[in-house]
Amino acid sequence: MISISSNLNIMIKAAEKASKSLIRDFGEVEKLQVKKKGPRDFVTKTDINVEKIIIDQLSKTKKNYSFLTEESGSIINKDNENIWIIDPIDGTTNFLHGIPHFAICIALESRSEIVSGLIFDPIKDEMFFAEKNKGAYLNNSRLKVSNKNSIEDCLFSSNHEGVKFSNLNMRYSGCAALDLAYVASGRLDGFFHNNINLWDVAAGKIIVEEAGGVVNDINKFKKNNINIRASSLSINDEMIKNLKNF
Template identity: 40%
Template structure:
């Protein structure tokens, strides 16, 4: 009996939805010249394929569980039951820019949260037909192979994934400082361009760790469970479990995760400062948002000690 034949019923429905979306994406990838592309914001694209893939996912999930809620990248919360304790968190095509260019690094990401805790996760890579999946407490798998994070313990040996900032208003200078600090400590940095797949690569041991800022819940929800079920840790830049909504994430094997958090912790405050600027709120002094921007542009403070949470807390 294969692992997939004994899966949780809700996970099986998510896998069915992910494969249906993957079939749409694969068909469209054969003829990118006729693809209709819209721009949500500079460098942030959505195609008719994103929307068709999202529609088939939602149709499949709500067909099986009509009382569940939906949080999806393209349609937000407009589908499903907005008061349900069960919420499906969906990215129908993570890596749209890669897809538009024919670069075969993109995926479908589907997670189920119950009362805010991720219980089921699927990430499907349609170009390689690789299916990553996990149920809370039952381990993580790629196809039928059990996943475990890498055993490397030294940063100098570590291969680390990241994502570059690309939206207008992102703090590129701050990211470059962060990038440089990590780069000189590790064996190499990679940026394929699909965060959900990057997180699965940590779970599979291809990377030893991953970090990125500016991510949304649908980018990290499924991958975060797959990592913790593979024995890894996930958190924000200070090692705490508020990563789904804080727009920053660090993930990795326990030893490398701890060392990476130590490097990145001084940069966590820049996210908060940028959000204060966006919201137009005061930071406690006369300058308000201007001061927040100044703080964001300043050099990071001396590294503080950080608390590393265990995987069952993440």
């Protein structure tokens, strides 16, 4: 039986509740795609609605914690040392086009350190989560990063610019959070991205680290302009060498 904190427990419950409306709306987006109607406004409403559900759920138990969210920005409450970091839909463009590859992300930052995070893929029903010094999990299974030693055998992910730049074996999935979750689970060997937002990577950072991986220090960047590098320890140096001009 996995032992989790009360904070992570309410994060999981909030993500599960919000996912119900997200799955319903995803079905509607697929219909809108078929009808050739523009679903962009609809998706914006979904983002706002999912974020509201998560904020409401988290606030019920932790009334004083502050928030940093994609849609609402910074919400400062009485306790500004504990901050929920939320991305209601990471992979919005995938969602918009009826592609089932997106995730809900929630992290908790305490005294400037990410102490817990979850990435929930509601379509595949995969809940990736981690807490500091407690390991990383996918549903009920412990996660471990890849142990490949040869970079030629590895698979990496990035955004459009990273894919264009790199001569590594690359993928571009359109969902940074799931890319990080996949690094943690060994499905991918590394992930790198420039100029990304904190809410896209906060949960993924701790999940990768607790699965035995390495993530660079993202605290030295502005919250909306982060350059992130994440991989298993065995190929981290080699990956960084390949990215020296990126």
